[in-house]
Amino acid sequence: MSFGSNLLFLRKMHNNMTQEDLAEIMHVSRQTISKWESDNAYPEMEKVFELCSFFSCSMDELLRKDMNVSGDAYSAVHIENVEKFKMARYAVISHDPEGDAINHMKMWAKDSGLLDVPGYELKIIGWDFPFVNQQQINVFHMHGYAAACILPEDFKIDCKSVEIASQDECKYAVITIKNYKESPFDTIPNAYKIIQSYMQVNGYNHREDDNVLPCFEYEYEKDGQDYMNVYIAIEN
Numbered sequence: 001m002s003f004g005s006n007l008l009f010l011r012k013m014h015n016n017m018t019q020e021d022l023a024e025i026m027h028v029s030r031q032t033i034s035k036w037e038s039d040n041a042y043p044e045m046e047k048v049f050e051l052c053s054f055f056s057c058s059m060d061e062l063l064r065k066d067m068n069v070s071g072d073a074y075s076a077v078h079i080e081n082v083e084k085f086k087m088a089r090y091a092v093i094s095h096d097p098e099g100d101a102i103n104h105m106k107m108w109a110k111d112s113g114l115l116d117v118p119g120y121e122l123k124i125i126g127w128d129f130p131f132v133n134q135q136q137i138n139v140f141h142m143h144g145y146a147a148a149c150i151l152p153e154d155f156k157i158d159c160k161s162v163e164i165a166s167q168d169e170c171k172y173a174v175i176t177i178k179n180y181k182e183s184p185f186d187t188i189p190n191a192y193k194i195i196q197s198y199m200q201v202n203g204y205n206h207r208e209d210d211n212v213l214p215c216f217e218y219e220y221e222k223d224g225q226d227y228m229n230v231y232i233a234i235e236n
Helices: 003-013 019-026 030-037 045-055 059-063 097-111 134-138 184-202
Strands: 078-082 085-094 124-128 143-151 163-167 170-178 215-222 225-234
Touching: 003 030, 003 045, 003 059, 003 184, 019 030, 019 045, 045 059, 078 225, 085 097, 097 124, 097 143, 170 184, 184 225
Parallel strands: none
Antiparallel strands: 078 170, 085 143, 085 163, 124 143, 124 215, 170 225, 215 225
């Protein structure tokens, strides 16, 4: 935890701005920014207020908290336009809801003939299913998760055991986690925190709309390594 590492984190989150850019905004030299980020010097209180205002953070966050939860496992956050799509989805409440929901959709994709569509590549997304009561959580240690297969536009659907839904076109703030399975209970929640910090610093608001998913995750393999993309919907 340090002011310098927090400032460096915030600067990079702000569209990867340079020390020169921040120095110009703060009316100081680039060397001063460098000293602040290396904890070799500290700004006057007036400059602290200006930094908090510019980066939309509190003084407590800037000076006391560890804002830099990122590391080598994460890509930079970027904005991605996700076009309108159709999906077959399934939600479950269980002791292993993520595994149960994803496995159900994999079996459905096979049984429905989806995997036989020429040129189709299976894509399953997932998100937390929030409609779980406290007894299910506290007493039975159960949680909820929903998974969905992205469908080709002309796919003829047998609706058994799944729900068919459509999603409008939407912009998302996105981050990629590399080898997320090594410590998923740390890396995945941190990914959401990094995106939320990025949104806060850059002035993006969450999109709250019944026609789009507020957030979702997409797991895939590449070159023998596991990846996950985390998406949070933002207003246009």
